Amino acid sequence: MSSATTTAPHPAGLARKLADSGLRSTPQREVVYEVLLKRRDHPTADEVFTRVKPELPSISLATVYNCLETLVQCDLVRAVNFERGPTRYCPNLIPHAHFHDEVTGQTHDIDLPPALFAKLKAVVPAGFDANAVEITFRGKFIASSVN
Amino acid sequence: MSSATTTAPHPAGLARKLADSGLRSTPQREVVYEVLLKRRDHPTADEVFTRVKPELPSISLATVYNCLETLVQCDLVRAVNFERGPTRYCPNLIPHAHFHDEVTGQTHDIDLPPALFAKLKAVVPAGFDANAVEITFRGKFIASSVN
DNA sequence: CCCCTTCTTTGGAATAGTTCTAATTATCGC
DNA sequence: GCGATAATTAGAACTATTCCAAAGAAGGGG
Numbered sequence: 001m002s003s004a005t006t007t008a009p010h011p012a013g014l015a016r017k018l019a020d021s022g023l024r025s026t027p028q029r030e031v032v033y034e035v036l037l038k039r040r041d042h043p044t045a046d047e048v049f050t051r052v053k054p055e056l057p058s059i060s061l062a063t064v065y066n067c068l069e070t071l072v073q074c075d076l077v078r079a080v081n082f083e084r085g086p087t088r089y090c091p092n093l094i095p096h097a098h099f100h101d102e103v104t105g106q107t108h109d110i111d112l113p114p115a116l117f118a119k120l121k122a123v124v125p126a127g128f129d130a131n132a133v134e135i136t137f138r139g140k141f142i143a144s145s146v147n
Numbered sequence: 148m149s150s151a152t153t154t155a156p157h158p159a160g161l162a163r164k165l166a167d168s169g170l171r172s173t174p175q176r177e178v179v180y181e182v183l184l185k186r187r188d189h190p191t192a193d194e195v196f197t198r199v200k201p202e203l204p205s206i207s208l209a210t211v212y213n214c215l216e217t218l219v220q221c222d223l224v225r226a227v228n229f230e231r232g233p234t235r236y237c238p239n240l241i242p243h244a245h246f247h248d249e250v251t252g253q254t255h256d257i258d259l260p261p262a263l264f265a266k267l268k269a270v271v272p273a274g275f276d277a278n279a280v281e282i283t284f285r286g287k288f289i290a291s292s293v294n
Numbered sequence: 295c296c297c298c299t300t301c302t303t304t305g306g307a308a309t310a311g312t313t314c315t316a317a318t319t320a321t322c323g324c
Numbered sequence: 325g326c327g328a329t330a331a332t333t334a335g336a337a338c339t340a341t342t343c344c345a346a347a348g349a350a351g352g353g354g
Contacts (some may be wrong), residue, residue, distance in 0.1 A: 024301065024350075045340080060304045065341070081230050084311080086340060099275050112270055119266070120282065123259055128246050130286040135267065139277040171321070173331065191314080207333045212312070231340080233311060 001072040010037075017074045031055050032067040033076065033091075040099075042080060042088040080107060097135035110137065144147060157184075164221045168213060178202050179214040180223065180238075189227060189235040189245075189254040229283060244282035257284065 014033050015025040035051045036043070043051065068089055071077040078090045082100045088107055090098075095117055097110040117133065124130045134146045161180050162172040182198045183190070190198065196211045215236055218224040225237045229247045235254055237245075242264055244257040264280065271277045 009278060026302065026349090028303075034227065058304085062305075062342085063303055066303075079230075081228065082228075082233065083228050084234060084340095087231060097270075099271065099277065108275070110271060110275070116266060116270065121284075123244075123263065124257060124284055126256070127285065127289050128257070128286060129289050130246065130284040132285045134281075134283040134285070136281045136283075137268075137271055137277040138279045138281070139274065139275060142274055142276050171330065173320085175332075205333085207335095209313085209334075210332055213332075231311095 014076065017076055018070075021074050027056060028052075028059055028063050029067045029070060031059075031062060033071055034091055036071075036077060036091045040091060040109075042090050044086040044088055046086065047138065048089065082107065082138075097137060098136040098143070099139070101141045102138055104142050106141070106144070108141070110135075161223065164223055165217075168221050170217065170221070171188055174197075174203060175210050176214045176217060178206075179211060180218055183218070183224060183236055183238045187238060187256075189237050191233040191235055193233065195236065229254065229285075238244070244284060246284045246286070246288070249285055250287050255288065257282075260279045 003134050014030060018025050018029065032048060039051070045061070045064050045068055048068065049059070052059055052064060055109055058065050068077065068079075072079050075093070076091065078093065080088045080090050080098055082088070082098070084117075085105075090107075090109070092109055095114070097112050097114065099108045099110050100106075101108070112135065120133055120135075121130055161177060165172050165176065172283055178199050183196065186198070192208070192211055192215055196206070196208050199206055199211060211218055215224065215226075218236075219226050222240070223238065225240065227235045227237050227245055229235070229245070232252075237254075239255070239256055242259065242261070244259050246255045246257050247253075248255070257290060259282065267282075268277055
């Protein structure tokens with residue numbers, strides 16, 4: 001597989017991305033990443049821990065934090081925060097917003113047209129050099145009759 | 148100083164707003180609110196605590212948290228979060244974005260045209276009922292020699 | 295292969311920010 | 325002034341996370 005411009009979120013890509021940063025591929029890192037790809041529901045470190053445990057029963061919570069941090073560093077995963085709640089992790093690398101459901105506590109991805117991102121960055125006054133923007137909606141997810 | 152200037156909320160308005168919610172006006176609440184109005188640099192609870200202390204030497208940190216929570220509840224103050232850092236407080240009630248300086252840790256208000264807020268809400272898919280949107284830029288503030 | 299260095303994992307202790315609790319103190323309506 | 329209610333206080337408790345020091349892999353050169 002030839003290298004793409006955008007990394008496809010694939011367990012296989014992990015080893016390469018890690019090597020690029022001079023880091024080793026380990027079972028712990030692989031399983032943590034797989035878990036994130038498998039269920040993209042923005043789990044917390046603790047939730048990742050319980051999902052990884054059956055596969056690697058001797059893994060520690062500290063290692064889960066380490067692995068998640070490593071994945072974020074390697075730009076394979078995004079850390080998402082909402083109002084001092086525990087950090088959640090998201091393997092969707094395409095710029096997008098988040099919707100936080102205040103009833104269920106769930107976090108959903110919201111796609112945004114790239115033009116909007118551009119417009120947002122355009123309103124930042126001179127003197128401010130913004131290299132990232134974070135957009136979070138808060139509200140309720142209303143069951144749609146369509147499914 | 149950043150842009151977003153507003154209807155200057157006045158300490159006087161506090162008693163009324165509190166009464167509206169069936170709450171009492173107390174020296175602690177008044178001084179906490181005054182401190183927020185006086186220096187609008189998005190202080191943390193701890194920073195508010197040290198600023199209030201000279202005025203009310205016997206106030207406790209718990210009370211500062213209580214007062215801030217009350218002010219947020221009464222819609223006199225906004226709580227602002229950035230990446231699991233301590234909550235900061237902002238008496239600017241007009242919808243606006245925040246710019247977080249990753250070098251100094253300072254938070255600045257950024258005015259946004261109301262049309263942009265409207266556009267943002269428009270991209271939220273059907274089924275999601277958003278009642279608030281939070282926009283945070285991250286980057287560096289490039290020295291303007293003026294302060 | 296074996297050794298050496300380096301990287302990684304691990305469990306537990308430590309930390310930061312915040313909330314909880316139970317007791318005291320202030321305030322309002324009568 | 326009195327009783328009911330609300331607010332404040334100090335300190336303990338809590339949560340999410342990071343730190344630490346020791347033990348465990350994992351390549352690379354001889």
